[in-house]
Amino acid sequence: MTTQDDTTDATATHATAHAPRVAVRGEAHLEVDPEYARIGITVSARGNDRATALADLTRRNNTVIELVKSYGDAVERLETGAFSITPELTKRGKGERVRTYHGRVHIAAELTDFTALGELTTRVADLDLTRVDGPWWALRPTSPAHRHARQQAVKEAVQRAREYADALGTTLAHLIDIADIGADNAPYAYPAAPGMARAAYGGATPEAAAPLDLEPQRQTVHAQVNARFTLNPPQL
Incomplete structure (x- = not known):
């Protein structure tokens, strides 16, 4: 995003002795709980x-x-x-013959109840020729955590600029612009959530396995902005 103070005159966008300029970067790093978890299920068969x-x-x-x-x-x-x-073809013999057939289907599920997630993962992994991968913890693109991180980054940028102004014995005059890092190129991408547990192929057992106790992995949200301000001329 880019904003322009309507009260800023043409000279404010250029640093001069009468309108010195300060450029700063604001950053925020938040750790929040995930909003959902995704698991991958592979069902197999052969005949x-x-x-x-x-x-x-x-x-x-x-x-x-x-x-x-x-x-x-x-x-x-x-x-x-x-x-x-x-x-699957036979490895021996003169002609090509089909030895057996292998079938697979992949299923993906997203859950918001992490207690149910642990139970479901265990029950699915206990099925014949069924594999479970995951969970992958994540936030939605519309999560309020992203907005909070951006707001915190802006506040830090303003605070940094004020600290520079205080060091010079003056105050901020106008906001020239504020922009996301890389806004002129590619949108800033939040890092994918790392970490994965895996349950391999399962098979029926005489007693049902106890549900997995899965601890949600905290998600790190980053935000960065560049901001430029003009200062009231300091008395040096």
């Missing part, structure tokens, strides 16, 4: 013929979808991604 592999994959996929949907409002989003049925 001696394509129809068998596809039937098993369909059945297991439906089981996972029904299980995830059973958590109701705790699940904010559920999406099916890539699907594949791949033949």
Whole structure:
């Protein structure tokens, strides 16, 4: 964003002895709790013929979808991604023969209830030929945390400029402009949330596994701005 003080005259945009200028950078680094977590689920099946592999994959996929949907409002989003049925050829013999068929389907789910997340992750990982990856913790692009970080960065820029003015025994006169870092090039990108736990292929067990106790990973939000001000002429 860029703003211009309507009261600033033409000479205010250029540093002169009568309108000295100060340029500063404001930064903010906030740590906040994540708003949602994403997990990836890979459902697999195999069979001696394509129809068998596809039937098993369909059945297991439906089981996972029904299980995830059973958590109701705790699940904010559920999406099916890539699907594949791949033949595996025999390694021996003169002719090419299909030894078996492998089927996979990828599912992604986003949850806002982290207690339900731990239970769901455990139950899905306990299913036959089913793999769970995640969770990946994140904030929404519209999270208030981004706005708070930007506001804090602006406040710090003003505070820095005032400290320079105080050191010279004067005060700020006008705001010339204020802009996000890189606003003239590419938009500033918030770093992706690191960290991932993984549950590998699962299988049915005589007793249900205890739910995973997942601790949400704090998210770091950054904001930076450049700002320029004019000063009232100091008496040096």
